């Protein structure tokens with residue numbers, strides 16, 4: 001099968017579009033013919049930065065040459081112990097090596113049936129970004145109906161899901177983005193939109209019960225200053241550096257949390273089957289609709305990653321294998 005692989009760390013140009021062996025599904029796995037995948041900042045791991053991540057991905061060179069996490073496609077065959085899926089089912093989920101023509105996924109792993117009202121590209125855009133938004137709002141933020149939620153970075157992959165999921169929980173949502181995305185963020189349900197090129201959200205006197213931070217471009221003190229006394233700050237993303245970032249900011253948030261009345265902390269999303277099921281229900285009922293920025297072919301994954309790395313994607317960037 002064709003796949004995107006990397007044998008050394010470096011810019012996206014080190015990625016190769018190659019013929020590799022098809023995965024062989026184990027007895028508890030389904031073999032999925034990939035029809036679409038999506039790109040996440042996580043795929044920037046091809047650079048092996050920050051260097052700390054190499055403890056997990058391989059010190060000198062990548063331990064696993066495959067790349068990509070988010071996938072949607074059609075079940076091609078199933079292992080003999082599989083009962084939840086059958087050949088022909090359209091599914092989406094999270095797995096290693098999504099930038100390939102086939103993936104093998106455990107049936108009890110993070111894979112679920114695709115809602116019929118979604119395209120495969122839309123379904124592929126969901127796993128990491130939408131699960132991150134869901135876990136940040138529900139698990140870390142414990143968002144309640146009527147609460148005021150601020151989403152810094154409302155127009156990207158995580159942000160566009162966060163706006164819609166927060167609205168589905170009954171929150172009053174304020175999104176922060178640049179001028180060209182103001183209308184889009186409003187159109188997906190934000191009650192208020194702050195254009196960061198014209199207004200500083202830390203200086204307009206507004207206070208929030210929860211702030212999701214997809215950008216990490218403001219100091220922790222500035223972020224705390226927009227929270228109510230019992231408010232929560234959930235750090236999702238941040239600028240990535242050479243060695244440790246965003247570790248120092250995470251540590252600083254934990255230290256600060258000991259001395260202030262607000263909750264300050266970061267989260268690390270884990271794509272789980274039950275959360276994908278929750279999201280499938282939200283999408284089937286029309287409460288959440290993925291926002292797709294643009295599409296690339298499998299051979300164009302390096303270009304897709306370079307585009308995402310510019311930091312101004314509008315919704316999700318997808319890879320289409322049609």
Ligand SMILES: NC(=O)c1ccc[n+]([C@@H]2O[C@H](COP(=O)([O-])OP(=O)(O)OC[C@H]3O[C@@H](n4cnc5c(N)ncnc54)[C@H](OP(=O)(O)O)[C@@H]3O)[C@@H](O)[C@H]2O)c1
Pocket residue numbers: 040041042128129132152153154155156157158159176177178179180181196214215217235236237238239267268269270308311312313314315
């Ligand atoms: N903790 C976790 O488990 C987890 C999981 C997933 C992702 N992440 C991290 O979360 C972050 C966001 O991920 P993503 O997939 O949403 O990335 P993304 O799609 O690349 O985000 C791009 C968006 O960021 C916005 N943006 C850039 N600068 C901004 C600023 N100064 N103020 C407000 N918005 C700004 C852009 O809006 P404009 O074009 O309008 O500027 C653009 O729409 C990344 O750092 C990623 O690594 C963490």
